Amino acid sequence: MPAIRPADSRVTITGAEVAAEAAGIPVPSPTVDPDTLLPHWTEEPTGQMPAVLKRDEPVSTDPLDQIPAPVWREDETDYTVHDEQIGQIIGNVESVDPLDVELDDVAVAEVPVVEAPRPTPSRAERLRQSDQKLLKNRATRTAPPKDIRKATVTGILAALFVVGVFLAGPIPVVILVSAALAAAIAEIFAAFRSAGARPATLLGVLATVALALGAYNRGEAALSLVSFLFIFAVFAWYLATPTKFDMLDGLGVTVIGYIWIAVMGSFAMLLISPVNYRDRHGLAFLMGAIIVTVANDTGALFVGRIFGQRKLAPTISSGKTVEGAIGGLLTGLFFAVVVLPQIHPWNIGAAALLGLLVGVVAPLGDLFESLVKRTLGLKDMGEVLPGHGGVVDRIDGLIFVLPVTYYLVNILNLG
Structure with a gap:
């Protein structure tokens, strides 16, 4: 009051x-x-309540002020009117909560889901993925035993063919060597492509043939000239090619294949080149290298199968054994001192030295090819020669023997 x-x-x-x-x-x-x-x-008291004077009061903006004062309730119906009134008041109050919003269901056109472009992986990431792929291939790689009978028949026929070509003269030998080197580098580039690399196959094959012919006609001078032109052409090749793959991988495997097959294989042409050796002495030198290498490989195969116990390089090749390598060296040395002195101008001393060198160098060629095949997850480089695999599988040791034979002949002045 x-x-x-x-x-x-x-x-x-x-x-x-x-x-x-x-x-x-x-x-x-x-x-x-x-x-x-x-x-x-x-x-005396009258028993009446005092009168309360009515006065003007300021209008309140608080909606809760509209709620009546507390009253006494005895029945459930006493709560109904009051609760509805409170609900109306609270419902009219504007909420300040930004999340307290009622959204109507509005028909929205469905937007097609577009996959976000994936970033180009870094070179390190690509190498890691490539390594995982190669390791997976390596794990599933199987090496069934060779068919000895088929390999023997193929070897005898190939030997007769090569002897006939040598007897025919230098030009057929040049054609045979050029074709073998071209087929070998094509096999290697195909193996690299199966692993995801992009070598310049056409340039590699053309450069290999050009280097072989140049070495035969011009000698060692052709090595530097053709190699320079090849490297220059490879750079131009990859510069003109749209960048859709790893250029470093492609350039690397192209150069590796060229050095491995073209450069080292061209020493066969240097051995038979008339610029270096006249009177067909070069054919004798090349024939000696082939005979001792084949004897070494054959001895290593059979001795390793019979007596092989200790692995020569277990992380690279499970089939090469120490006993096989020793057996190959002794077999090659035997054929060198027995057969080569019968071929002019070989003598027993030079032949024995060649046999020892081949016993060391030829297994290196085998192991290097095994390392490449194991890295790529391959069993053989090809299937051209039944029982032997591809061309590279047959000449892997000889590729390493050719430069050794060439420099041995020059040092001993056998020409």
């Missing part, structure tokens, strides 16, 4: 006149409705 001031003209405060007069406060005459007068405190 609001407080009533003494100067309020609407009421008469009974019993206060004496105090007001004593204090010197003038008391106005009352002009109030008798119904609103408060009884004197000395009068």
Whole structure:
């Protein structure tokens, strides 16, 4: 109930006149409705509630102020009206929560899902993936035993063919060597392509044939010239090719194949070149290298199968044994000192030295090819020769023997 001031003209405060007069406060005459007068405190109580004067109050903006004051409820129906009123008030209050939003279901056109472009993997990542692929291939790689009968028949026929070509003269030998080197480098590039590399196959084959013919006609001078032109052409080849693959891998395997087959194989042409050796002595030198290498490979095969116990290089080739390598060296040395002195201008000393060198170098050629095949997850480089695999499988040791034979002949001045 609001407080009533003494100067309020609407009421008469009974019993206060004496105090007001004593204090010197003038008391106005009352002009109030008798119904609103408060009884004197000395009068008997009437049992009625005091009247509350109505006054203007400021309008509140708080919606909760519209809720009625607490009331006494005895029945369940007493809660209904009040609860509905509270619900309406709360429902009209604007929420400040940004997540308190009712969204209508609006038909939206379905947007097709487009796969985000994948970033190009780095070279290190590509090498890691390539290594994993090669290791997987290596794990599933099988090496069934060779068919000895088929390999023997193929070897005898190949030997007769080669002897006939040598007897025919230098030109057929040049054609045979050029064709063998071209087929060998084509096999190697095909193996590299199966592993994901992109060698310049056409350039490699053409450069191999050009280097072989150049070595026969011009000697050692052709090696530097053709090799320079080849490297220059390979750079231009990859610069002109759209970059859709790893250029370093392609360039690397192209150069490796060229050095391995073309450069080292061209020493066969240097041995038979008329520029270096006249009177067909070069054919004798090349024939000696072939005879001792074949004897070494054959001895290593049979001795290794019969007596082989200790692996020569278990991480590279599971078929090469120490006993086989020793057997190959002794077999090659035997054929060298027995057969080669019968071919002019070989002598027994030079033949024995060649037999020892072949016993060391030929296994290196075998192991290098085995390392390449194991890295690529291959059993053989090809299937041209039944029982032997591809051309590279047959001449892998000879490729390493040719440079050794050439420099041995020059050092001993046999020509």
